[in-house]
Amino acid sequence: MEATYGLLIDYEYCSGCQSCEVTCKEGHGYPVGKWGIRVLEEGPWEIEDGSGVFNYNYIPVPTDLCDLCSVRTAGGREPLCVHHCLANVITYGPIEELAHKAAGKGKQVLWVPQYKPLEAKGAFVPTKASNSEGREVAAVEVEANSTWSTAAHRRSDDDHFELGLVE
Ligand code: SF4
Ligand code: SF4
Numbered sequence: 001m002e003a004t005y006g007l008l009i010d011y012e013y014c015s016g017c018q019s020c021e022v023t024c025k026e027g028h029g030y031p032v033g034k035w036g037i038r039v040l041e042e043g044p045w046e047i048e049d050g051s052g053v054f055n056y057n058y059i060p061v062p063t064d065l066c067d068l069c070s071v072r073t074a075g076g077r078e079p080l081c082v083h084h085c086l087a088n089v090i091t092y093g094p095i096e097e098l099a100h101k102a103a104g105k106g107k108q109v110l111w112v113p114q115y116k117p118l119e120a121k122g123a124f125v126p127t128k129a130s131n132s133e134g135r136e137v138a139a140v141e142v143e144a145n146s147t148w149s150t151a152a153h154r155r156s157d158d159d160h161f162e163l164g165l166v167e
Helices: 019-028 070-074 080-084 095-102 116-121
Strands: 005-009 037-046 054-062 090-094 109-111 126-130 136-142 150-155 161-165
Touching: 005 054, 005 095, 019 037, 019 080, 054 109, 080 090, 090 095, 095 109
Parallel strands: none
Antiparallel strands: 005 090, 005 109, 037 054, 126 136, 136 150, 150 161
16 A cells, blocks of 8 residues: 655754653553653764764654544544644655655654554544444554465454454
8 A cells, every 4th residue: 555644753943851752641541651752852963073962862753653643644644643743843744745845944854654554454443433422433444365364353442452463
């Protein structure tokens, strides 16, 4: 499947606050030890000895569990990490548009998703599910096939999340 949407990450302005990590994890209900995005810290180290010029960057990196907030974006809302980043580091949009924007400035990374549970199915499949109170909520279903041995199911309203090997 050809990816059409992605994230442009202008990490020059990333403060390392980790709000994107937390909102993504909470919003998706990912359990302990699983993340949709991580903020990496590189540095500080001096580029030339005695120069006083340092390499020191925070770089947010989406993981293979980033689904580009498919439930939100299917409803016309921006991804959680975009919404909650006060430094406006992350932009969501069509990859071609983002690539054009990336050309205009340094210290940016264009990220194209490879959501592994999604890859198993080949497409995001927004669907409907019922929560424990019988209320209908948005959901995403993905199924395994011969390409990937993982499957996932998640809903928008609570911390329900399952990810595991299938037979
Ligand atoms: S991308 Fe934004 S929300 Fe995430 S750590 Fe950097 S400044 Fe904070
Ligand atoms: S787009 Fe959504 S799933 Fe991907 S890193 Fe941002 S908050 Fe997480």
